[in-house]
Amino acid sequence: MFADQAKIYIRSGKGGDGHVSFRRELYVPAGGPDGGDGGRGGDLIFEVDPGLNTLNEFRHIRKYCAGDGEPGGRKRCHGKDGEDLVVKVPAGTIIKEANTGKVITDMSYENKREVLLKGGRGGKGNQHYATPTMQAPKYAQPGKPGIELDVILELKTIADVGLVGFPNVGKSTFLSRVTNAKPKIANYHFTTLNPNLGVVDLEGTDGFVIADIPGLIEGASDGVGLGHQFLKHIERTRVMIHMIDAASVEGRDPINDIKVINDELRAYNEEIANRPQVIAANKIDCFYGDDEETVLSMLRDEFEPQGIKVFPISAVTGQGVKELLYYVKEMLDKVEKPNVVFEKEFEIQEEDISNEPISVVREDDGTFSIEGPRVERMLGYTNLDSERGFEFFQKFMKENGIIEELEKLGIEDEDTVNVCGWSFEYYK
Known part of the structure; x- marks a missing residue:
């Protein structure tokens, strides 16, 4: 099962305690303090892994703790630092504080690696506390505790183009033809449960990233089916391809399908619904006689006055696909390319305690x-x-x-x- 949200517990490492000891050597009857410092606790780091595209790993492991620093030793020996823990996530993962839902960081675009929780400082050994009036201090500083936090990971796919449409209209077949993605393809509703990503390479120009966004049905914006889980993946896209079953192989009304999905997009986020769109009228290889021209005329009369161009295509045979892709690339070149980054809303506070030794x-x-x-x-x-x-x-x-x-x-x-x-x- 595809996972695009997970709640986990994270903690940075505790600093090692400082050590209390005194120099004891032959012919040195009154050796001074020589307790070493504790090691630094490990940092908790998030890092983008290009090979990941889901949060499935976090369904099985819910607790992530960096290593604790070791305590100091005799003869001014410094404790070993705790090991950092690097948590790998897919690009587009937003990390939120679990109780408030506020954004801590967005692991997208240039933000490939971030130290989220700093490890605790190691405590000072008693060698640091000798004074003219206190030459044999019997205390050392405890290590600073690590920072712990419950967080929610939420994946919002990064793609230039979002491919939307009702189940079984041919989105997976189209994606497998135009990119190197290998989605599962079968003639069943809701076969695709993953937002599949693929790179479109075009001769003579730059390519773009396209995402097949599954699960959009009527009521998706209200959480029907898997609507909320999948609608979030459209938030970063700049252009939308609406794919429809133009031949009505399963008896669907293609014009109504487009209106329903646009209504769901508008209900979820008005700004997303207003982004540039193009219609891919799929399955034209299934038409008989003059039906194709009739349906295409109806689609063009309905949507092209709104500035939404209609392209007849066949994802199976490849007919019309090239023309559609080059047109989408022209649309992308005209659209401003702001990287949709979710701003930081939650500041992680280090525990404000005085841990000087008594x-x-x-x-x-x-x-x-x-x-x-x-x-x-x-x-x-x-x-x-x-x-x-x-x-x-x-x-x-x-x-x-x-x-x-x-x-x-x-x-x-x-x-x-x-x-x-x-x-x-x-x-x-």
Whole structure:
């Protein structure tokens, strides 16, 4: 089954934690801190793969996570960086934030590769926190967490020309004749479930890309059948070829068919319905007697006054096909070629947290030690001799989870707590 939409979970890698260790060598009794930094987390990258034309792969794998950075080691050893994860998608894939539906990026045209989620920064080892007053820091910086996101992938085919028409009018046969595409062809309704792409090569001029857009029936713009799934693939096209069964092999009214499809296009997107069109009156090899001229006259009288030219063709024999293709190329040359790119609407925010380390340790003598650069800075601008300053100090300890950590370590009333050179007695 063709898939042109998928919901997946993506996450960049977490940065590795910094390491706490001290230099220990013979004849170096008081070696300084030598804890290494953690490795950087891997990036989550989206990349266009020209060999893909569906999102089928994402039906089976729904979770994509880049590698985490490794923690730092002794002797200033740096942790290994996490591996980047490259997610391959077809050209024309739009990536949306799942909860809001807003566009994060459009993987089309020049945008072939994009780092969507940056990996977390690795934490600093305790070697970075030695100061004249704190020469043996027992804390290191934890790695920054990765960014996680639920996203919706939506494929909107990139083609110059959209080939539309009711089922079984010969679109797949036409596409296989004029391009190198190999669509499945059979005499059944809704045989084609994939928007097939092909490149038309024309002698003496540049070619163009054509897409067979299946599934358009009455009510498609309201979601009947597979309407919504397939109508989106017309959004990037600049010219439309309406293919009809001019011979009414199955008893259809070709004029009514064109009106119905135009109504569906207009209901879905007025701007798309106003793009240049041409009619391919197919199956003229099935006419008998003077029926061909009668039907073609009716079609021309109805649509050519509206500026929509009618070309009688046979996708089976090739009759009239060349003339149609060169006319379509002339139409493309006259139409402005703006690349339809969906603008960015959603900005990915990195998690705004302060992850500077705070160390809460129970010492062998039963006292408790609290250390860390944030604690040192707080003490630097706080007057603990004032009642207001001491209240701020207590609030800092509570809001940063330090009191909770002390209680987990079994602190009791009147136990001594050492905070960066200050000593306090604990009372609950």
